[in-house]
Each structure stands twice: as structure tokens, then as C-alpha cells.
Amino acid sequence: MMKRKFGWIENIEIFDPVLFAIESRVLETLGCSILSINVQGRQQVMKLKLFFMPHCEAFFQAYL
Secondary structure, three states, rough: OOOHHHHOOOEEOOOOOOOHHEEEEEEOOOOOEEEOOOOOOOOOOOOOOOOOOOOOOHHHHOOO
16 A cells, blocks of 8 residues: 555565464555564664654664
């Protein structure tokens, strides 16, 4: 949905440790990639990226 509206969005990657299997399947059907490894907020970003972290502890956000 967002990929169609915003041309600059290439990939949508999702990590949520409490994601249900059905939620993962729906998100994959919508074109999202489900990440299985928790990188603890330490992710190197080389180009524009949006992070949506509604349930994330503040110290993880500081790693970005």
C-alpha cells in the first residue's frame, strides 16, 4: 500500500517478536519481508529508511 503511494519505498521489513504466524503471512502477502533476527536496534542504514517503532524501548531508538 505504502509502496504504491510513495515511489521511494523499496522494501518494507518488519520485526516484531510477538507477531503471530497469521499476521506474518498477511504481511508477506502484502509484499513485506518478515525479519527473524532481532538486531537489538543496531542496523546500519545506507539510504533513506523509515523506522516505525511504536512498542520499542527508548534505548533501542538511540542506536539508530
